[in-house]
Amino acid sequence: MITLKQVHKYYSVGKNKLHVLKGLDVDIQEGELVSIMGSSGSGKSTMLNILGILDDYDEGEYHLNNTLIQNLSAKKAAYYRNRFLGFVFQSFNLLSFKTAQENVALPLYYQKVGRRKRNKLAMEYLEMVGLSDRADHTPSELSGGQKQRVALARALISQPKVILADEPTGALDTQTTQEVMDIFKEVHRKGITVVIVTHENEIAEQTDRVIRLRDGIIESDKVKQEELTVKE
Amino acid sequence: MFDLDKWNEIYATVKKHKLRTFLTAFGVFWGIFMLIVLLGAGRGFQNGVEESFDVAKNAVFVWSRRTSEPYKGLKVGRRVQFTNDDVKAIRNEIPEVDVIAPRNGLGGGFSVNYKTKSSSFEVNGEYPDFLKVRPAEVIAGRFINMLDIEQKRKVAVIGERVQEVLFEEGEKPIGKYIRIRGISFKVVGISRGKGDSEDIKEAAETIIICNTALQQAFNQVNKVGFFAFTPKEGIPAVVIEDKIKALLAKRHSIAPTDKKALGSANVEKEYARVQGLFFIIGAFSWFVSIGTIIAGAVGVSNIMLVIVRERTKEIGIRKALGATPWSIISLILQESIVITALSGYFGLLAGTALMEFINSMGVKGNFFANPEVDMTIAVSALATLIVTGTFAGFIPARKAARVNPVEALSDE
Numbered sequence: 342m343i344t345l346k347q348v349h350k351y352y353s354v355g356k357n358k359l360h361v362l363k364g365l366d367v368d369i370q371e372g373e374l375v376s377i378m379g380s381s382g383s384g385k386s387t388m389l390n391i392l393g394i395l396d397d398y399d400e401g402e403y404h405l406n407n408t409l410i411q412n413l414s415a416k417k418a419a420y421y422r423n424r425f426l427g428f429v430f431q432s433f434n435l436l437s438f439k440t441a442q443e444n445v446a447l448p449l450y451y452q453k454v455g456r457r458k459r460n461k462l463a464m465e466y467l468e469m470v471g472l473s474d475r476a477d478h479t480p481s482e483l484s485g486g487q488k489q490r491v492a493l494a495r496a497l498i499s500q501p502k503v504i505l506a507d508e509p510t511g512a513l514d515t516q517t518t519q520e521v522m523d524i525f526k527e528v529h530r531k532g533i534t535v536v537i538v539t540h541e542n543e544i545a546e547q548t549d550r551v552i553r554l555r556d557g558i559i560e561s562d563k564v565k566q567e568e569l570t571v572k573e
Numbered sequence: 574m575f576d577l578d579k580w581n582e583i584y585a586t587v588k589k590h591k592l593r594t595f596l597t598a599f600g601v602f603w604g605i606f607m608l609i610v611l612l613g614a615g616r617g618f619q620n621g622v623e624e625s626f627d628v629a630k631n632a633v634f635v636w637s638r639r640t641s642e643p644y645k646g647l648k649v650g651r652r653v654q655f656t657n658d659d660v661k662a663i664r665n666e667i668p669e670v671d672v673i674a675p676r677n678g679l680g681g682g683f684s685v686n687y688k689t690k691s692s693s694f695e696v697n698g699e700y701p702d703f704l705k706v707r708p709a710e711v712i713a714g715r716f717i718n719m720l721d722i723e724q725k726r727k728v729a730v731i732g733e734r735v736q737e738v739l740f741e742e743g744e745k746p747i748g749k750y751i752r753i754r755g756i757s758f759k760v761v762g763i764s765r766g767k768g769d770s771e772d773i774k775e776a777a778e779t780i781i782i783c784n785t786a787l788q789q790a791f792n793q794v795n796k797v798g799f800f801a802f803t804p805k806e807g808i809p810a811v812v813i814e815d816k817i818k819a820l821l822a823k824r825h826s827i828a829p830t831d832k833k834a835l836g837s838a839n840v841e842k843e844y845a846r847v848q849g850l851f852f853i854i855g856a857f858s859w860f861v862s863i864g865t866i867i868a869g870a871v872g873v874s875n876i877m878l879v880i881v882r883e884r885t886k887e888i889g890i891r892k893a894l895g896a897t898p899w900s901i902i903s904l905i906l907q908e909s910i911v912i913t914a915l916s917g918y919f920g921l922l923a924g925t926a927l928m929e930f931i932n933s934m935g936v937k938g939n940f941f942a943n944p945e946v947d948m949t950i951a952v953s954a955l956a957t958l959i960v961t962g963t964f965a966g967f968i969p970a971r972k973a974a975r976v977n978p979v980e981a982l983s984d985e
């Protein structure tokens with residue numbers, strides 16, 4: 342599903358070039374639940390943004406669903422983001438002036454789905470994350486955990502192939518962290534590929550595979566066979 | 574493009590920035606308002622002046638004076654006298670001339686009587702074609718016709734003031750005989766002049782009689798006092814003015830260099846000058862208003878830039894969810910067009926309402942009548958609006974489309 346071959350990324354800081362990703366080779370199969378760990382500044386978010394076609398890379402190749410993602414037009418990039426990818430951010434990134442239901446429905450708006458159908462589907466996904474009773478609330482009327490569940494519903498509504506989450510539980514307490522994590526696992530069970538950036542071991546332990554980054558290099562890439570079987 | 578979601582969003586942002594939106598919208602409002610009022614007033618001015626033209630817009634008048642140079646043995650200061658033969662000669666030799674309306678006036682002090690009443694009025698002998706040069710409305714009876722001219726009938730068409738003075742209230746003047754300098758003329762019609770109030774007043778105090786009857790009755794046989802002409806369609810008035818004067822000079826032995834013996838007036842020239850003035854007034858109105866509209870549009874553009882900056886994060890989110898650049902551009906552009914169009918529309922309404930109000934008040938002077946907003950003005954104003962709205966939104970919209978989602982979504 343996701344293949345990175347010798348991907349390099351530089352940021353220019355003033356006159357200097359900052360080498361952030363130093364040749365990443367990653368292969369993630371369809372349906373995997375992967376966590377990316379690493380200390381702050383190791384390049385996790387950068388890697389995730391590249392996977393999400395929010396950012397581009399300077400060298401190497403990135404294939405998403407067997408399509409080479411390189412020098413895409415803004416329109417093409419929007420199309421792939423809309424059809425293949427779902428995002429979950431640490432700071433939720435919900436639109437503050439829209440209700441939970443409207444927020445969830447938004448990706449379908451960009452798929453030109455009719456208003457009525459959009460709202461109906463949004464309701465179904467809110468129900469899936471257990472928030473159908475909060476459909477008319479704006480984000481400011483929701484708790485952190487609820488916001489993240491709305492964001493998850495929004496990421497899922499377009500039935501993406503891959504969910505990309507950047508420290509989705511970074512702003513949540515232990516209790517709600519587990520609630521959100523349970524939804525991720527549920528999504529994983531439905532066969533969707535899930536990539537979670539995190540620095541919490543409790544999260545990483547619940548994934549099938551942990552990729553550790555260090556200074557833009559993959560330090561380790563471990564598949565946890567036994568734990569997987571225990572859970573299933 | 575214009576779906577409900579975008580309307581919701583426009584409504585939401587406008588509500589969030591009420592004062593700022595109002596202030597910028599006011600700029601556009603004022604521009605359109607000024608445009609409508611200035612152009613409407615200009616049009617009113619033009620209507621007023623055009624209405625005050627009581628003569629055909631291409632009429633040429635020629636009259637005679639005394640010679641100022643000796644010529645062919647004739648002395649200086651000789652009085653030039655036009656004749657009926659001049660009419661025939663002009664008709665035969667200058668094909669560009671359409672209407673020839675000779676006129677004779679009745680000079681000296683005299684009174685006009687009916688029964689016991691008596692007063693003095695202006696009396697002119699005219700041809701039927703007089704109406705083609707100086708339009709008037711025949712409100713009762715008829716005007717002078719060619720039969721009158723051929724048979725030298727003593728018939729008269731009187732103005733409304735003449736009727737008022739000579740006749741009792743309710744008495745019908747048509748068919749009655751009035752006496753002009755002791756000679757009876759049968760009233761066949763009542764006419765009302767056109768033009769400004771001065772012209773109308775003058776026409777009301779004038780008696781028009783059959784030209785040939787005047788010549789015969791008042792000792793002016795074969796004399797013509799004054800000519801009015803119009804050229805055939807498509808021919809400039811100045812062409813016949815020059816040709817007629819040259820021909821008359823030749824026929825009356827006036828030196829070609831004598832500029833004083835023949836007087837003339839050319840309405841077309843005057844009219845063209847007035848038209849030129851109106852063109853300048855119109856252009857000036859557009860210039861001023863477009864300047865104001867542009868200033869308003871720059872204001873709209875600025876507020877949109879601020880809005881784009883404030884909404885960077887939102888735009889980043891939308892992009893992450895799959896918004897195409899065009900959908901972002903249209904979001905901003907539409908908002909800009911709606912603000913401009915709506916405020917401009919109110920300007921249009923207010924301007925039109927003011928013009929209508931002035932119209933309904935019946936403000937009418939010598940040089941002002943019916944200020945109006947015609948369709949062309951409204952449509953041009955609307956087009957100007959949409960164009961400026963699009964321009965105003967374009968820079969902010971492009972900026973919005975270029976928002977980098979990674980930067981927009983970064984938490985610092």
Ligand SMILES: Nc1ncnc2c1ncn2[C@@H]1O[C@H](COP(=O)(O)OP(=O)(O)O)[C@@H](O)[C@H]1O
Pocket residue numbers: 352353354359361379380381382383384385386387388
């Ligand atoms: N837009 C940017 N411009 C310059 N440097 C950046 C930018 N974004 C990230 N970086 C740098 O790239 C490195 C990796 O950042 P990031 O991927 O956000 O790390 P992580 O998410 O693992 O904490 C850091 O050193 C950071 O300072």
Ligand SMILES: [Mg+2]
Pocket residue numbers: 385386387
């Ligand atoms: Mg990060």
